[in-house]
Amino acid sequence: MQERAARTRQALVHAAAREFDDNGYAAASLTGIGKAAGTSTGAVTFHFTSKAALADAVHAQGVAVTRRALQQVDHQAGPLRSAIAMAGAVVRCLENDVAVRAAARLDRDREDCPPNWRAVWSTAVEEELAKAAGTPSCAPANPSLVLALVLYLVHGAEANVRAQRRGGAPETRAGSVSDLPGTRAGSVSDLFTRMWEMLLPVVEGPPSS
Template sequence: MTQQERATARRDEIVRAAAAEFDEVGYAAASLSSIAARLNRTKGAMSYHFSSKGALAHEVAQYHFLQWDGVNAAIREDGYTGLDATIILSFAVAARFRDDVLVRAGMRLQHDAGLHDVELPPPFEWWIKMTRTMLEEAHQLGQIGADVDLDVAAEVLVEAFIGIQEVAHRITLAQDIHERVERYWLMLLPGLGVTNGPELVARLSAEAAAR
């Protein structure tokens, strides 16, 4: 392993340790010392890579946001469009939230009111915009009702989905989040003018689980 590869691996290790700390205790309670302790290193040993807790939070948040375009592209490559793509993406996001501490930490950082020294995108704005774009495609394809207010629908879908993640993590460590996402769509699809909700959810749930 080259020196550059070792430095990259060490940086990634620090970011993952920071994510675990943010996920468990939140930004305000986390410290560089507590993050270093997870790695059995001193705070000074981390300063070469990250000069502050805020820099670490920014890196974790960047990981959270930057991965979704690739996930969405893979879903598109598999032939999903419109509402089907939206539903498959929700299952993919839920699975990563369950399995990847960096995703959970990125979500918690969006909630955290203590981020006074960290420059992050406005909370949830990115998700609402992305959901609005996908709903517009579903509308053009005739997959949702013609009279659906896309702006309102995008906000409600994101608000409810954020709640699913939070509740699932608190109650079951998100182990049942796939089933919770199924219920989410069964409840909300009628409001989007979708009449074959149970069949659609059953099919896409099975396909998402197999991905």
């Protein structure tokens, strides 16, 4: 019974994530979410007392997926490249996980859903860039400007992901960070990676002699 309840709850979170991602918080309804999950409105309210509570669960899952992706980043290449790798991991999450996209949209739709999804990853990137400040690998660059560039490119990548989703690109189930595929040729994450490959020599400057 508990296993069945857990499956129903996860199905509701996934259906709600799709609804929030596609239509935003205000337009989402518990009736529509229940129908998409193949269950009744009563079952929805049994697991979640309100739309806000369901949105909190979706947002928390998106944040958790993002945190795990950040933790998996290899830091051996130094803080600057680690910061860029973190940003790339966020883009892959946006590309492949509906709960992450829903969390990003809920950040904009609601003012009462801490911890802010963007703050979770941007703070991690900022801390990594702070380690890079003054090191030879980041000597020519202002870390605050690099952070601003990262923010602009991630938000641009999110917009691109949403445009591709409207065109019918596939998605994975919410919470599947361990199953994220590698960067695909022609994907948004592939473009993000190639852009940084072009930008990093400028940010890092010439190799020290």
